[in-house]
Every structure is written in C-alpha cells, then in structure tokens.
Amino acid sequence: MAHRSPSSRSAPPSKNNRLIARFALICTASLSFTYLCYSAVFCCGAAVAGRGAPAEPGDRGQLGGKPGDCAPPAPSGSAGVAQQRYAGNKRLPHALIVGVKKGGTRAVLEFVRIHPDVRALGVEAHFFDRNYDRGLDWYRGLMPRTLDSQITLEKTPSYFVTREAPRRIASMSHDTKLIVVVRNPVTRAISDYTQTLSKKPDLPAFQDLAFRNQTSGLVDASWNAIRIGMYILHLENWLQYFRLSQMHFVSGERLITDPAGEMARVQDFLGLKRIITDKHFYFNRTKGFPCLKKPESSGQPRCLGKSKGRIHVQIKQEVIDQLQEFYRPFNIKFYETVGQDFRWD
DSSP states (O other): OOOOOGGGSOOOOOHHHHHHHHHHHHHHHHHHHHHHHHHHHHHHHHHHHHHTOOOOTTTTTOOOOSSSOOSOOOOSSHHHHHHHTTSSEEOOOSEEEEEOTTTTHHHHHHHHTTSTTEEEOSSOOOTTTTSGGGOHHHHHHHSOEEOTTOEEEEEOGGGGGOTTHHHHHHHHOTTOEEEEEEOOHHHHHHHHHHHHHHHOTTOOOHHHHHEEETTTTEEOTTSHHHHTTOHHHHHHHHTTTSOGGGEEEEEHHHHHHOHHHHHHHHHHHTTOOOOOOGGGEEEETTTTEEEEOOOTTOSSOBOOOTTTTOOOOOOOHHHHHHHHHHHHHHHHHHHHHHTOOOOOO
16 A cells, blocks of 8 residues: 655644634734724824813814824715714814904804804814913814815904904914904993893992993993993904904894894805805794704704893993993994994994
8 A cells, every 4th residue: 555654745634723723813803903993093082182172062072183184084974974073184263253242252153153164163262362372283272173175263252352362363364254243332231241240249230330420421431341342442453454354244133133144144254155044043032032943963953052142131221321322433433444334323
C-alpha cells in the first residue's frame, strides 16, 4: 500500500480550533464596530467640550462645536433636519438683533428661527457689551453650526444702547446686518418698569422714577427705562459705523397686529425666501400676542414665555401724556432719519 507523508495532506482542523477561529472573527468584527461608533461620537462630542463653549439652553438642543465635517451630509426629510444640527461649521453672526429691550426682540428671534435657512443662538450672548474681553473665538464658540446656505443670528437687545457696541461689531465685520425692534417709547418704559417690579416689589412708583419734578414735567432722562426710548440718540452712534441700509427697523406694534407682514420684511432684509407667512401664526387672546401654530412634529403651539405679554402696571393718563410730550421731538427726528413713521404720537 502506498504511504503518504504527513506533509502531503493537512490534517482536518479539530473542533476546538474551529471554535477558536470563529470566536476570534466575532471579536474582531465587534471591536471594529465599537471603534467606528466611538470615533463618530468622539468627533462631534469632543468638538463641544474642547471649545469650552456652553450649549444654548434656548436653542432646542442644537449643539455646536469645533469647525469640521464630523457628520456626513444630512439626508432629506425629518432625519435630515435632525442631522443638520451636527453638520456645518460655527461662524460669527451674519446678522444681529441689537435692540431694543422690551420692544419685541424675543418674538422676532423665535419667529425668524423657524426659517430653515436661519440658525440662531437661543440665549443672549452679551458679547459686545459685557464679554468682549473673552475674544472672538469664545464668541464664535457659542454659535450654532451652520451650513454654507444658512445665516447665523444672535440677539442681545442691550447692544443698541451700549456706546462701544457699534465700533466693536464693525471691527468684527462691516457687513453685519442689524435688526432693531422699536416700540412706542412710553409703552416700552412702562413694560420695562413692570418687568423690574416683578423682581423688585419694593421699587418706587413709576412716576417717581420717571420725573425729577412731575409738576413742572421735568423728566429724568438718566433713568435707564426712559433713556432707552430716546432712539435717535442711540441711532446716531450706530450711523458712525454702519450705513442705514444695513439696519432694519421692526415695529413692535405691527409685530403684534401683523406678524406675517413684519416677518416678510425681515426675511427680505436678510435675503431669505419668504417662507414664514400668515399660515404660521395665530392670535392668542389670553396673552394678547401672536403665537406660532404647532409644528407637525409637536402637539403644542409655541407661545412666548410667561414673562411676555404680562399685564402692565396702571399709569395715570397725565403721566403718559407728559412722557408722550417729552418723547415727541426725539420720535420725529427718528422718523425722519429712518424714513418711517411709527405713529407713536
């Protein structure tokens, strides 16, 4: 009988060897999958932690991070919208809502941010008035991620009355677009006082703060609630650094009575397609303010917070008339400068 040497044919693998090979294959595949998942999470997650920038509480969970392309292009549909939160880069704002306090800035921000081509910081950064020494990199780190087709927007209404803000913003970019939401300065002052009173119940009466001498009608223009409403004085400071065409003035009154019309003009100013229309709004009679109709993905309409639309402190008509008279020359010059009559008189 012919005899074959051991080298001419390999012995069949044992059962134990087969099990070991299969186990090694499974472990290798498992480790590879774990590494891919970890890399994806780390790439986007470390971007947030590494920048030292906090997430925006008011930004509906939209995270920002270090510029880069961690995430793949977002697919279409609702999944695509969700993925876009992690796509794109952090950029300095293309546009700013710079004022004014108690004019309707929060409403404009919430209304315009439903536009798919707008990404907005949900909290007030106060960079150009309080945090300027932190530097532009810190400020950029606060911003949401945007795609090349999207606008980055930030709102801090105290910028309008901050002397240094126009120069600092112009230093960032001379092309920044500026939105100013204005309101009858008397109504604005009363709203401002009402808000402060809700936090400081022992505050002196409105008329005691508004006048140096009420009998003679001498208004205390140093009181911040009064000073903010002298719009033309603040505007003159801005016009030293920006062209009037770079500024858009929103009527706080029309924002309530015709939100779609005001937002149409905002979209035009920002160079956006008119997507936000009257179909997005309904009037909430309880708050006396327009709200956004509920989106398809939510079971509730979106109204502004409890602090918006609160009932104002009752002020005597005599006091209101005196303040109207005080503001009249400032209002007239403001109308003439911006080329728009807000009909506050």
